[in-house]
Amino acid sequence: MNIAVLGTGNVGKALAGALAAAGHVVTMGSRTADNEAALAWTTDNGVLLATFADAASASDLVINATGGGVSLAVLNSVGEQALAGKVLIDVANPLDFSNGFPPTLSVCNDDSLGEQIQREFPSARVVKALNTLNCELMVNPSGLPGDHVLFIAGNDADAKSKTIALLWEFGWPAERVLDLGDISAARATEMYLPLWLRLMQTVGNANFNINVVTGNTP
Template sequence: MKIAVLGTGSVGPALAAALSGLGHDVVIGTRDPQATLARTEPGRTGGPPFSQWHASHREIAVAAFADAAAASELVVNATNGTASVEALTEAGAANLAGKIVMDVANPLDFSRGFPPSLNPVNTDSLGEQIQRAFPEAKVVKTLNTMTNSVMVEPGRVAGGDHTVFVSGNDAGAKAEVTEILAALGHTDVLDLGDITTARGAEMILPLWLRVWGALGTGEFNFKVAR
């Protein structure tokens, strides 16, 4: 499958490498490909500079948002949540129409420092905002409740015995995303319902941040025991 991963922080490259490793044709989308490829500073979370990462993943192309989305069959939104709608607008509504948009971002608001709050919250979600902005896309919220290393290698935590959620209006899109999650190694995929249920998945983040602070590591996840 041709997959565009939008975002060059820590999550986008991790997912791009994992999906490429599964045999997909992957391109990373960014606002300015040349500036991104020239980046030599470490990532915000201490990861390697993008240029260094890309030197080890030459099979993954780097393109502008619109070019990446246009050439894809599925788009992964791994951009900063507060700028996701803007980034997807740059990707182009026509380039997203009829395609699955796998949204893994969180709308974290750092305007008052750390820990961040959520915006929107309670009566709306980023997943819903994206679906409203791009009504012809098939938005599926998933993977936003864990750190990127666990997204792509769930066996790092409890042998993989933990839960990943999906939310979306299109049953077929959720089924395709579930297949991708299974290929990544996720064994417990819980369908929460339509895209409004993304509110619950996103609202896990305040708890996630406190657990991260208590444990001193992001390598954990939640399990729905039933």
């Protein structure tokens, strides 16, 4: 599949690298297509580099791996037409570090970044996913022993199926990807971030995730 990964930070690199290794044609989207550091990394990792808009236009599926504070601006520079009908996996968290650590959320409670993106680009098929764990674990769930889970949320069942299929390529069994419902459930996973950030301090590193233990588990 032709996949755009918007964002050249650690999350973008982890996702783009893993998708290219899985055989996809990956275009990393950046502010400019001639950023030297990004060009060096993409060349080394078999990934193409383009502007945000060109990357999205060239791809069938788009992943938003930009910082939550700039995601809407980046997607606006891409424009609705390049996103229309496409699965748009939103990995970003609307973290606001302006008052230091731990950050607050710039949107929460009765709205979420995932919903903002879906409202702004109604013809895109937004799936909130992968925003509840460290980027190394996103693409390598076996980095932790035992079961642990991911959450997805979105309005389009087919888009969620395609997301689950892509996550399977990273090593996530479908039964460990919990569907929380429509895109308004993005509130739930984004509002988990304060707990994730506290846990990072308690655990001492970012190499952790949560499992959901039910009474049905044998």
